[in-house]
Amino acid sequence: MSLWDSTPIYGDDSVLPPSDYAGMLPRDYDKDPWGGLGFAAPWTRETIPRSEWGSIAEKKKRQRTRLIDMLLDCGWKPTHQSQTNWCWAHAVTMACEIMDVVQKGKWERLSPASLAWPIVGGNHGGYVTEALKYVAKHGVATAATWDLNSMSQRQDTAESLASRQRNRVDHWWDLQPRSIDQLVTCLLSDDPVPVACGFNWMRHAIVAVEVSFPSGVSDFLYGNSGLYRDANGYTRLTGSKAIPDSMIAPTLVTGE
Amino acid sequence: MTRDLFAVIALAAGLLTAYAQHRGVDVHVPIPGVVINDPAPGVVVPGSGLRVLFVRPGDPSDSLPGGHDHIPSLGVVRDWIKANSASFRSWTPDTDLSVAPADYRLMMSLPRMESRWLVVANGPKVRFSGPWPATGDEALKVLESCK
Numbered sequence: 001m002s003l004w005d006s007t008p009i010y011g012d013d014s015v016l017p018p019s020d021y022a023g024m025l026p027r028d029y030d031k032d033p034w035g036g037l038g039f040a041a042p043w044t045r046e047t048i049p050r051s052e053w054g055s056i057a058e059k060k061k062r063q064r065t066r067l068i069d070m071l072l073d074c075g076w077k078p079t080h081q082s083q084t085n086w087c088w089a090h091a092v093t094m095a096c097e098i099m100d101v102v103q104k105g106k107w108e109r110l111s112p113a114s115l116a117w118p119i120v121g122g123n124h125g126g127y128v129t130e131a132l133k134y135v136a137k138h139g140v141a142t143a144a145t146w147d148l149n150s151m152s153q154r155q156d157t158a159e160s161l162a163s164r165q166r167n168r169v170d171h172w173w174d175l176q177p178r179s180i181d182q183l184v185t186c187l188l189s190d191d192p193v194p195v196a197c198g199f200n201w202m203r204h205a206i207v208a209v210e211v212s213f214p215s216g217v218s219d220f221l222y223g224n225s226g227l228y229r230d231a232n233g234y235t236r237l238t239g240s241k242a243i244p245d246s247m248i249a250p251t252l253v254t255g256e
Numbered sequence: 257m258t259r260d261l262f263a264v265i266a267l268a269a270g271l272l273t274a275y276a277q278h279r280g281v282d283v284h285v286p287i288p289g290v291v292i293n294d295p296a297p298g299v300v301v302p303g304s305g306l307r308v309l310f311v312r313p314g315d316p317s318d319s320l321p322g323g324h325d326h327i328p329s330l331g332v333v334r335d336w337i338k339a340n341s342a343s344f345r346s347w348t349p350d351t352d353l354s355v356a357p358a359d360y361r362l363m364m365s366l367p368r369m370e371s372r373w374l375v376v377a378n379g380p381k382v383r384f385s386g387p388w389p390a391t392g393d394e395a396l397k398v399l400e401s402c403k
Binding site: 045046063064065069070073102103104105165166168170171189190191192252254255256 | 312314316317319320325326328329330331332334337338343344345346347348350351352353354355356357360392
């Protein structure tokens, strides 16, 4: 069974907000204003016209140029956040891993805990922009040097610091909040990029990896570390609840 | 007679290539046909094996010409790389290479005439350095000729 044939959980209006807390806080636009983050460029490129979405998606499926095709080829799987409130860090580390897949066809598991600990000092909530800013400035450690969901303590060692140097984000798009056109363009581009998305309605952050258009409706596939994930670690969302409230897309990670 | 004709053509092509390289002119053999290319004579690539570097434009407004495929993303190209135990990188000109492997750093330093550029090394030699082939089929021909 392929990943996108697994039983979907549709985020339409029948899905109620979760009672669990996944850890995502709404982005603080006073602290991190859209378009004001230096090298994190606000969106300037042309979006793909909606009239072309269906045909481009079909062509990408035929040629296996979608992100999900690349992920399947090299065995990438979403992480699990376990009992932590670090979905916002998981969404960003997953996006960085996926960019490694795009740039070199292989990947190494990264440590969301190595972002969450320095940023929030323990098992607390945060938002994706904070996490990506940290990756750009300090890098992210590999899971081999800093346990994935370690809540016990910080694990700053010579090895984890060295691995941060190898895993940084050099460029990223700061997408306009709730812009489906920009999200779809990221996924349907010739050089597709993953998008770390924050959803206020479920207080959860996940990473967009694929869009399709069954019956002409946008149907998004997300790599998901927690709430609503299926057995493979993915979630499909469509309808009004599929529109992210905040979106960031790493477009270039350190070449190694 | 036919064999003689081919021999003459091959000799002429070889002399032309040698002359062009002597003058520092980059040589691109048209894709339909055999690609025997030594575009960086004297350059020794560190490391071993087949390595494929796709340089893609950093500017997203630099769109692909009509009828051309986005070579690095193609499933058939990824399949070839995997089947031939090759490695690849897909970088833009402004990729941070401070921790990049020496072989790919060297391949990245070779001159490029277009924003979409393909470099293939096999062992210590650069076997191809030229613009992206237009289609997946043409890309596979180029890659096969570098084995």
